[in-house]
Amino acid sequence: MPGAPFAIEGAMTPLRVNGEHVELDVEPRRTLLDALRADLGLTGAKKACDMGNCGACTVLLDGEAVYSCLVLAVDCVARAVTTIEGLGEGGKLHRLQEAFIAADAFQCGFCTPGQLMALAALFERVARPSDAQIMRALSGNLCRCGAYQHILRAARMARDR
Amino acid sequence: MITRLEGADKVTGRARYAADVRLPGLLHAHIVRSPYPHARIRHIDASRAERLPGVHAVLSSANSPSIPWHDASSLFDRTVRYIGDEVAAVAADSDELAADAARLIDVQYEALAFDLVGEAREPKAEARGDVARGLREADVVLEATYRTQTALHNALEPHGCTALWHGDQLTVYESTQGIFAVRDEVAEKLGLAAQNVRIITEHMGGGFGAKQIAWKHTVIAALLAQRTGRPVQLALDRASENLAAGNRNATEQRLRLGAKRDGTLSAIDARIRVEAGAYSVGGEDSDVIGTYLTLYRCANVRAEQRSLRTNAGPAVAFRAPGYAEGNFALESAIDELAARLGIDALELRLRNYATRDQREDKPYTAPESLRRCITRVAAACEWRHQRPGLGFAAHDWAAGGGWPPAEAEVEFAHGAARVIVGVQDVGTGSRTALAQLAAAELGIGVERVQVELGDTQPGLYGPTSAGSATLATLGPVVQEAARLAKKSGHARAQRGENPKGKSIRTCGAQAVELAVDRDTGEVTVKRVIAAHDCGRIVNPLLQSSQVIGGITQALGYALSEKRIVDARLGDVLNANLEEYKLPTVADIPEIVNASESMPDAEANATGVKGCGEPPIIPTAAAIANAIYSATGVRIRELPITREKLIR
Amino acid sequence: MRAFEYTTPSTIQQAVSALGADSRALAGGTDLLTLMKAHIAAPERLVNVKMLLPRGIEARPEGLEIGALTTLAEIEQHPVIAAGYSALAQAAALAASPQIRNLATIGGNLLQRPRCWYYRNARIDCWLKGGADCPAREGENRNHAILGGGPCYAVHPSDLAAALLAFDAALWVHGRGGERAIELADFFALPAPERRTETVLSPDELVLKLRLPPHPEETRSGYLKAMDRKAWAFALAGVACVLRLSGRKIAHARIVLSGVAPIPWRARAAERELQGAMASPDRFAAAAAAAVQEAVPLRHNGYKLPLTKALVRQALTALTDPACK
Numbered sequence A: 001m002p003g004a005p006f007a008i009e010g011a012m013t014p015l016r017v018n019g020e021h022v023e024l025d026v027e028p029r030r031t032l033l034d035a036l037r038a039d040l041g042l043t044g045a046k047k048a049c050d051m052g053n054c055g056a057c058t059v060l061l062d063g064e065a066v067y068s069c070l071v072l073a074v075d076c077v078a079r080a081v082t083t084i085e086g087l088g089e090g091g092k093l094h095r096l097q098e099a100f101i102a103a104d105a106f107q108c109g110f111c112t113p114g115q116l117m118a119l120a121a122l123f124e125r126v127a128r129p130s131d132a133q134i135m136r137a138l139s140g141n142l143c144r145c146g147a148y149q150h151i152l153r154a155a156r157m158a159r160d161r
Numbered sequence B: 001m002i003t004r005l006e007g008a009d010k011v012t013g014r015a016r017y018a019a020d021v022r023l024p025g026l027l028h029a030h031i032v033r034s035p036y037p038h039a040r041i042r043h044i045d046a047s048r049a050e051r052l053p054g055v056h057a058v059l060s061s062a063n064s065p066s067i068p069w070h071d072a073s074s075l076f077d078r079t080v081r082y083i084g085d086e087v088a089a090v091a092a093d094s095d096e097l098a099a100d101a102a103r104l105i106d107v108q109y110e111a112l113a114f115d116l117v118g119e120a121r122e123p124k125a126e127a128r129g130d131v132a133r134g135l136r137e138a139d140v141v142l143e144a145t146y147r148t149q150t151a152l153h154n155a156l157e158p159h160g161c162t163a164l165w166h167g168d169q170l171t172v173y174e175s176t177q178g179i180f181a182v183r184d185e186v187a188e189k190l191g192l193a194a195q196n197v198r199i200i201t202e203h204m205g206g207g208f209g210a211k212q213i214a215w216k217h218t219v220i221a222a223l224l225a226q227r228t229g230r231p232v233q234l235a236l237d238r239a240s241e242n243l244a245a246g247n248r249n250a251t252e253q254r255l256r257l258g259a260k261r262d263g264t265l266s267a268i269d270a271r272i273r274v275e276a277g278a279y280s281v282g283g284e285d286s287d288v289i290g291t292y293l294t295l296y297r298c299a300n301v302r303a304e305q306r307s308l309r310t311n312a313g314p315a316v317a318f319r320a321p322g323y324a325e326g327n328f329a330l331e332s333a334i335d336e337l338a339a340r341l342g343i344d345a346l347e348l349r350l351r352n353y354a355t356r357d358q359r360e361d362k363p364y365t366a367p368e369s370l371r372r373c374i375t376r377v378a379a380a381c382e383w384r385h386q387r388p389g390l391g392f393a394a395h396d397w398a399a400g401g402g403w404p405p406a407e408a409e410v411e412f413a414h415g416a417a418r419v420i421v422g423v424q425d426v427g428t429g430s431r432t433a434l435a436q437l438a439a440a441e442l443g444i445g446v447e448r449v450q451v452e453l454g455d456t457q458p459g460l461y462g463p464t465s466a467g468s469a470t471l472a473t474l475g476p477v478v479q480e481a482a483r484l485a486k487k488s489g490h491a492r493a494q495r496g497e498n499p500k501g502k503s504i505r506t507c508g509a510q511a512v513e514l515a516v517d518r519d520t521g522e523v524t525v526k527r528v529i530a531a532h533d534c535g536r537i538v539n540p541l542l543q544s545s546q547v548i549g550g551i552t553q554a555l556g557y558a559l560s561e562k563r564i565v566d567a568r569l570g571d572v573l574n575a576n577l578e579e580y581k582l583p584t585v586a587d588i589p590e591i592v593n594a595s596e597s598m599p600d601a602e603a604n605a606t607g608v609k610g611c612g613e614p615p616i617i618p619t620a621a622a623i624a625n626a627i628y629s630a631t632g633v634r635i636r637e638l639p640i641t642r643e644k645l646i647r
Numbered sequence C: 001m002r003a004f005e006y007t008t009p010s011t012i013q014q015a016v017s018a019l020g021a022d023s024r025a026l027a028g029g030t031d032l033l034t035l036m037k038a039h040i041a042a043p044e045r046l047v048n049v050k051m052l053l054p055r056g057i058e059a060r061p062e063g064l065e066i067g068a069l070t071t072l073a074e075i076e077q078h079p080v081i082a083a084g085y086s087a088l089a090q091a092a093a094l095a096a097s098p099q100i101r102n103l104a105t106i107g108g109n110l111l112q113r114p115r116c117w118y119y120r121n122a123r124i125d126c127w128l129k130g131g132a133d134c135p136a137r138e139g140e141n142r143n144h145a146i147l148g149g150g151p152c153y154a155v156h157p158s159d160l161a162a163a164l165l166a167f168d169a170a171l172w173v174h175g176r177g178g179e180r181a182i183e184l185a186d187f188f189a190l191p192a193p194e195r196r197t198e199t200v201l202s203p204d205e206l207v208l209k210l211r212l213p214p215h216p217e218e219t220r221s222g223y224l225k226a227m228d229r230k231a232w233a234f235a236l237a238g239v240a241c242v243l244r245l246s247g248r249k250i251a252h253a254r255i256v257l258s259g260v261a262p263i264p265w266r267a268r269a270a271e272r273e274l275q276g277a278m279a280s281p282d283r284f285a286a287a288a289a290a291a292v293q294e295a296v297p298l299r300h301n302g303y304k305l306p307l308t309k310a311l312v313r314q315a316l317t318a319l320t321d322p323a324c325k
């Protein structure tokens, strides 16, 4: 079988998660989301649809926001993943996190890690994003509690701080 | 501004939800569901699944006790009544393996005829006066039929739990709105004493009514954990969530309203059909007739609702059950009536709103709060400058006054307090508001108060978070316990009864401004203005979260959300978040919260009433009324998608 | 998802020889993984092509080249595309969500399978999945095709495909026999009994890159999309429009519809109404009517006729507005 020599079944997947080197030993079908939650115990990213329809599983992959439920863990060789657990620095909250608390930008909090990571990707790229950019960056994250208006306010607060 | 006590946990990912529990030896469970809308199970062969390495237990009617469930069915019934009905379950080392094993279970079904229309059952009816006479004596009679869709709760966190045993003690981390409701039900189903079951809900990712009862998954997880001797986690996937974990019942509401030329309502006649799904799961009692009996003063009223049993997922309470549906029809009809009478729509409401509870025949504790809400919204939206695209609706809601009994314990020492209660914070901010009430009573800062909740273990009973009841129930007890603890250092208190001679309700009003592109049928909601009576507002920030949240959900209900079922297959076609369209951030208008604090001293000692449900109630009608104002087209069916408006 | 083997070949030849009926190329994975999770596809092997195929956008004298692995986000944000190929940039910006656009590749976008809710439901058999009938024809078909329907009435889900077709794009594919070029117009083909897919690509071919021929400076283009909500939904109807004016005269017109047919639908009759005519509201109305003149609505999708017409009119009006460039 011509494919056989380069099969990597059983191989380890080395990647960086929140700045730390990790080696994952997972089946090819394991998603990054499941690997984070089940193998690494990082349960901040949530599984709410597992189909790329909600945004609760948003993490940064090499700095870009992606749905971790639509990425295979084995596809992350040598890549850098940032989850909500890695957002603040040195035990301090990120300005977005502070603004979320101040604006009450959540209710149940289940979508919150995803909302924050989507915004974090934007703020990483653009120091002072426009309202329109904020809106677009959040357009792939559902909030069933309907906190959107406060989420937008939080993002503007973080920007204007 | 006081922010949420659990804020830091929620923004860092530390907040732990039911499926975030990590325990050594944790197994993952998967439920096998019926692919038929109605069938008898002939045979189940799980041997292939059981042989799969990594599979630890398979449960089905073939090997587990027949635990009675709703409507004389059982946990794994041999007759399945909708697509999604539970057939078997597996526990395995991983999610993926559990799903593999589920596919290997061979189930032979005998398909039976199914019914998606349903036969109307005995009506629930209430009447007063003489409707026929009221209609005869009316100068104007409006007759119209309104329809509302089946809506899916779609809390972002699906139903789920993690169950483990220590000897004969069962502990379940559950995503629920009612830790005690789940405890009692699970104990009963498993034949355990209630004190042998502990339910913990540290955080939960939304419920909106669908998590106010105990569902099968909890008992299934407990049984699997018992059988394997390992902790078991069972989280529903989105498809199961949307097939089998409740919905807002669809309705058809045939109305006749009679009015005198001066606008006095002389008759209200409402005949309602409610699609209830395959089972009465409890808590689904959507009181659609309620608002017809109470919102407006009228001597002659007849309101009846019949539920239809169908081979589809069961209905369950959904934020303001019955009232969201009923209000859409009634408040659309009032608007239509106003146009016929040539009376300003808002004026017609002011002439007719009720100040007494006509159902219970008691005065309201706050009889004029609806007038205040209406006039505040009228002022904020500049109603006097009538313009196309402006619509209005008022509402009432039978609950919000709290549901005794409840208990609370407060410890107070060295200027710091610990509050223990048996409720859960479903995202409404109960922790924070209770801490504020305790802090105020004790004269300390809110940061000095620690609130412990979401655990049945301390044995302090608290009600299910439903009926906008949590703060109105617990607030007064916590305040009382704090008052006592201030003297003694430690106290418990019980929630007293609600006042007997009066009726507590909540109410409010909303206005909507929108634009309609008749060429594409697209509706753009620009602004929603809301004022709701929730008694005293303990925390304006949290209260505004409830208001924007309810309105945002209502936008979906009004404009885009609908469960779609194929009539020939009996299958739900959009049991997902792709084609079941929740509003996104881009769909949100400016929401102006014009609510004011209106302490209701007669309701309870804190003056607090609930505000969880009210904001979702009047939005859909206000939108339909605004669409009429913009286009002259009256839409009597939700959701108002573009095909209904395109020219 | 069922278990599968995952391979990372080091050359395109190896990749191509590893492809076949039970084996799929994995690019961004946003469509393939959702099909696998829903048990609509169950390949035994995924061939990771992410290290192999071209990625990026290059402006060359023979036109604009876009590597198959270029993401929708890169297309949306590229200055050359924003400036000279607005319809494509707009289509990318209106597609899916930011997180998906960061993963989704243009190659995968052209090859994504329909979102028809019967197709995506593993409990339901349907013609496109090899069954005898199409349950959508007499069923819940508000999202379905008004043009080119039968035996399958699913609509093609891509926004970008419509824009690319309006720019007369071509693509290069690599198969066992080596490389070949195909006009995008020939790449899409209505599903037929012997080929129940929306493209003529065979299972062991890879898309390498796309090329858009150069367009004169004065070309104007745009993409409009109607959805059930303001963002993050598939098109109920969409229109990509490329125009060249000389004065008020329309020298060149391409109108391609999305969301209304099983493949991106070139509205040739509408183009004929415009070609050589003076830009005017009446002309636009005539073109809009021509765009759907052959439409055959099903029970629940009749609204797509007026909707498509309105989008065509609105797109033409906006593009010929003297105030706009």
Ligand SMILES: Cc1cc2nc3c(=O)[nH]c(=O)nc-3n(C[C@H](O)[C@H](O)[C@H](O)COP(=O)(O)OP(=O)(O)OC[C@H]3O[C@@H](n4cnc5c(N)ncnc54)[C@H](O)[C@@H]3O)c2cc1C
Residues within 6 Å of the ligand: A051, A052, A053, B578, C024, C025, C026, C027, C028, C029, C030, C031, C032, C033, C034, C053, C068, C069, C072, C094, C095, C096, C097, C100, C103, C104, C105, C106, C107, C108, C109, C110, C111, C112, C157, C158, C159, C160, C205, C206, C207, C208, C232, C233, C234, C235
């Ligand atoms: C929630 C959601 C919403 C979406 N909304 C939209 C929308 O509004 N508009 C829109 O246009 N799209 C939308 N999409 C579709 C999305 O754009 C596509 O899924 C994506 O572009 C596919 O690219 P991919 O790289 O992820 O492909 P993959 O999933 O990796 O592949 C898709 C298919 O193409 C094959 N393939 C991929 N690359 C190649 C290649 N180079 N050569 C040969 N075969 C290849 C794969 O084998 C597979 O069969 C949406 C998707 C999701 C999940």
Ligand code: SF4
Residues within 6 Å of the ligand: C114, C116, C117, C118, C119, C126, C127, C128, C129, C133, C134, C135, C136, C137, C144, C151, C152, C153, C154
């Ligand atoms: S429209 Fe096509 S994909 Fe949908 S059910 Fe019919 S044949 Fe299947």
Ligand code: FES
Residues within 6 Å of the ligand: A046, A047, A048, A049, A050, A051, A052, A053, A054, A055, A056, A057, A058, A067, A068, A069, A070
């Ligand atoms: S869980 Fe990944 S997008 Fe919903």
Ligand code: FES
Residues within 6 Å of the ligand: A105, A106, A107, A108, A109, A110, A111, A112, A142, A143, A144, A145, A146, A147, B156, B205, B206, B427
């Ligand atoms: S805060 Fe509950 S879903 Fe967003």
